[in-house]
Amino acid sequence: MKKEELMAIIEQRIRECQACPLWLQRTNVVPGEGNLHSPIMFVGEGPGEEEDKQGRPFVGKAGQLLTKILESVNIKREDVYITNVVKCRPPNNRVPTPLEIQSCSPFLIAQIEVINPRMIVPLGSTAASFFLGKDEPITKIRGKEFVWKGGIIIFPMFHPSYLLRNPSKEKGSPKDLTWQDIKKVRKYYD
Numbered sequence: 001m002k003k004e005e006l007m008a009i010i011e012q013r014i015r016e017c018q019a020c021p022l023w024l025q026r027t028n029v030v031p032g033e034g035n036l037h038s039p040i041m042f043v044g045e046g047p048g049e050e051e052d053k054q055g056r057p058f059v060g061k062a063g064q065l066l067t068k069i070l071e072s073v074n075i076k077r078e079d080v081y082i083t084n085v086v087k088c089r090p091p092n093n094r095v096p097t098p099l100e101i102q103s104c105s106p107f108l109i110a111q112i113e114v115i116n117p118r119m120i121v122p123l124g125s126t127a128a129s130f131f132l133g134k135d136e137p138i139t140k141i142r143g144k145e146f147v148w149k150g151g152i153i154i155f156p157m158f159h160p161s162y163l164l165r166n167p168s169k170e171k172g173s174p175k176d177l178t179w180q181d182i183k184k185v186r187k188y189y190d
């Protein structure tokens with residue numbers, strides 16, 4: 001089966017999912033979108049208000065910043081695959097609970113199996129701890145390479161919402177570090 005067909009099946013399952021209470025409050029499910037043949041996947045925490053309205057990942061303010069970060073190294077957002085750890089919006093954008101993450105995890109794992117990326121970039125600590133299995137502060141682990149499941153590189157970066165709350169571009173600031181990190185990601189894209 002082609003990647004597109006497999007992903008369509010996964011998306012259908014996601015749309016039908018009622019495995020945790022988040023489905024009760026969602027407007028739209030946000031499965032993910034982008035290039036299924038990309039060597040790089042970006043994984044956020046969960047849909048926010050705008051994503052819930054549109055059914056697309058990273059389309060609000062944080063998403064616009066993510067697009068800018070990608071464009072700084074000549075990557076278009078449609079050239080990579082973008083998704084989240086949970087596919088339904090947690091109320092008031094709270095952090096998803098361990099139960100919600102666990103319920104949703106088969107979908108993310110299935111998406112990764114279809115895309116089979118060289119590198120996964122978790123955005124923020126919720127996504128990073130999904131892959132690394134521990135709650136390390138993002139400040140400690142961003143910009144470092146870890147290996148997951150014997151081959152995929154995990155390269156955590158700051159979540160763009162965190163950058164919106166910390167707008168300084170001074171040397172060593174989260175924004176400055178992010179603009180350095182994305183250059184390293186670029187190397188795995190070619």
Ligand code: URA
Pocket residue numbers: 044045046047048051056057058059060062063084161
């Ligand atoms: N924040 C996330 O973690 N994911 C989105 O899709 C949007 C905002």
